[in-house]
Amino acid sequence: MVIKKPPHGHNHHHKAIEQYRTFRGINGWTDLLKQMEEDMKVPPQHAKIIEAAATMRATSSELRQLFHECAPRQYGHDSVVCVCNATHCDNPGILAAPVESQFTLITSSRDGLRFQKTTIDKETTATPDSTVIQVDRNTAAQTILGFGGAITDAAALTLYTLSTAAQDNFIRTYFSGQGIGYNLCRVPIAGSDCSTRPYSYDDVEGDVDLQYFALAEEDISYKIPLILRAMEVASTPIRLFGSPWSPPAWMKTNGKFNESGELIKDMWQPWSNYFVKFVEAYEAAGAEMWGLTTQNEPLSGFDDSWAWNTCGWTAEDMRDWIKTSLGPTLEAAGMRRLQLMVDDFNRDTLPWYVQPMLEDPDAAQYIDGTAVHWYSDQWVDASVLDETQALFPDKYILHTEACEGWDVDGPEESVQLGSWDRAQNYAFRIIENLNHYTRGWVDWNMALNTEGGPNWANNYLDSPIIINGTADEFYKQPLFYVMGHFSKFVRPGVQHVASSSSDGAVYAVAFEYSIFNTIIVILNTAEDLKPVSVDDGSGSYLNFDLPAKAITTVIYRM
Template identity: 45%
Template sequence: MWSKVFFVCLLSALQQSSFGVDLKFRECSPRMPTAVSNWSSPYCVCNSTYCDDAPRISRPSGSFRSYVLISTSKDGLRFSTSTGSFRGSDAAPDIKPDASITVDPSMTYQDILGFGAAATDATGININSLPEAAQNEFMRSYFSEDGLEYTIIRVPMAGTDFSTRPYSYAMVENDTLLEYFALAEEDHRFKIPFIRRAMKLSRRPINLLASPWSPSPWMKARPTWIGSNTLKREYWHTWAFYFAKFFKEYQDQGLNFWALTPQNEPLNAFGALPINSMEWTVEDQRDWVVNFLVPILKKTGFGNINIILVDGMRHLLPEWPQIFMNDSSTRKQFAGTGVHWYLDHSYSVDRLDETHDLFPDKFIIYTESCPDYDADLGSWYRAEQFAVSIIDTLNHWVVGWLDWNMALDERGGPNWNGNFMGAGVIVNGSAGEFYKQPTFYTMGHFSKYVPPGSVRIGTSNEGPFEIKTVAFRRPDNSTAIVFLNTHDSERIISVSDITKGAIEFSIPGKSIHTLIYW
């Protein structure tokens, strides 16, 4: 079956030189998971000598109505490409589409900021477990022109649960002036080298986003890393200075930050979750940011770093942004709102609209999203979860969407507290291999083909709810439409654009596609 898929994709590629599709891209080397379920799909195997690419797409020669369709499916397609042309004013074929998509380029919405994931300790540990050549393939897969071209990296400030130990940069007790502040071995071995390699590979600028999980226990009301806990008020100044010290240390390594969040999931500690955490009430966090963090960052030369508030689940919207930005003097301190996807199933996407309507000059970005519970090789269910979330949130003013860990091991770690999860890439260090999950390809349908600076444009969808769409005008003035078919069966799609004409094509059941046309 897989050799047939490979042959069809290769034959299609050989026909596409005039359509702006790179002929040299390498196809997925598929492998099915050992434990097969109704949601099982191939994952793609990479090693030191071979790894598949994300095909480069450029403006084709000839007709201005040309299009390229990039496809990924539960049955095994991975960035498969096909090409064609809009039929202009020609008579419509005798086909009854299941869904009719109409594009309205005159209706414009938010600019896209980018897509990415986090440079956790677990990510760095797993990369370092691979041979050097396989490491290079891993980095290319995420950051090069032949990869997903991620443009945002979230950088934890010290440890998270996806570390092998809890730690901070201020481990000496009562060091209120932070005279002993120091980056950890993990920064020098895992995070900083990883970020440098990513920036060297990328043709697009990469934005760094900093987030803290927990200060040292001596700064907290209860001297623990986890559980219900707050920052002692006598250390509010010290904790703000901690941020400035962190940015200076990274600046000395040649790395500058685009943005920060004041606290990862500030309500986690209230729920006593078993991860590094610290709780904040919204009023206390606002007062700390406005009266301590902002002045210290300005004084130390880091006042240009954007502050993204909330960095928690959707149920905090729009109340937290309202309290943070309740007057003009505080509102100007914040660039946008960060959201995590974990409770989206319980809280309406309308909360994003409400937040945008209140603060239309402030962006909304999803700063963390992750499938729960272990690695789950080859899960199409998780790929579909990602696609549904990304399409739904982009259609409601979100400007970017971040995965959590870029790489985990076959258990879904390491994680010092056993909180194993999934990732876009699973690493088998002992075999010198890594496995690209279906979620990796879901991310690429957006990060690769909807670059920063793209603008969401209007669409209408006459068809079943199983077909989800979102459309953009890209910086090169082409149009990109992402389609998701959540149904088990093939569906016929019609796309109409008043500036180009119409096309019809079929898409497999359980599949995601990016259509690009000029």
């Protein structure tokens, strides 16, 4: 809404602003007040609230809620969470690109900044002795598919422990244009470890015709309703893709959902039919699918001690199943429109695991991309992504799972409320992988409870949002804001361009919307502030100070 300047003598807006300005002890409002004064877009009802707040000396918490800023809470780690509930949740809002002579920074930091917006004039020289970020527009690579998270049983079940109003705030903060605009979501096909029980959609032994196939209560009452509500508020269409953890136990060689076991070869066709039935059932409920992965972490199914749902596939068996069964079955059902991704495991499987499939034209014709998880990133160099892309340039790479808390000493360490260290690790890996051809990043559980569950295998984990159903509130972790620095600004269809940093503690990744709009995400891992100069060869420089332990998204026009 745009409110015109009041006529002479009606100066209640200015009076409210002046009263509010005199209030001390409130940080982070300078830009807001300046904006209000400059364009007078203050609705009358807001002006009255501002006036009352200033007059009554409202608390910092109350004023944050009024303007939807972070309500911080400390839980003993190196940063804070932002608390949301039925009546309040901070969101960055809809941010327009600045005028051509300026650039905008959106910054989050260990010290508590959360999507802080600053607009600065461009300059004609770089800051002396600064960290220089070089952007090379002539070296373009992949286009982005998107960013998002997984709608697991655990996420959906935990969400529904909140009141309806708090649920709405959760959905808006993830999916709306006012929030961080998730557009790419993974959906487990039946149960995973992040469920309350192991199950499939047809646990009637020997039902090879799948007469008893049916979605579970988890889908009907929780996951699908969440998806439909997300679709209503989403700023862009949501791309859903399904991933199986395990076939029905009776289809496997070990007769179990977990541990070491493969799909019985006589079950290859029933299992392909199961995929079709899953897609049909979800789409009949209004949840249109965009893609599928063939198997979550297929090599885990050869581990006798693997505690949760899995199924073992050699690369050769996967190749043969795709070309003789799954691919033709999807095509016959009119589902070749779906994106089909293989691997769905860590970097250490590249490129050797996907080579037999992608080198076989009869299998490769049904495959669109390689799905990758992040769990071996610290041990396996990102060059394997480059190698895979060079071998199969017509197949994309997409990161489809990541989470923190999976490699801790005990379950009490799984959730670390307010950990910037974990957020920084995420940011570093996302930047690294985007600089090595990945076309997006899909987080694991969108939400978990305060223990990091529910999880039937006791594989407790961390999440960008932790839900406390008893208190009817949820906590947006630093992880959430790191994801938002990408998902909100690096939108589907933008193109990666080359960039580099002169400082080993500062990392960057750059994108173009067109020749006129540029997005750069920059991470400072150092303990000290870094003066930064962005040089894209245009003759203008973007000079600014990047706080210690901070991430910023830079937006500007040529």
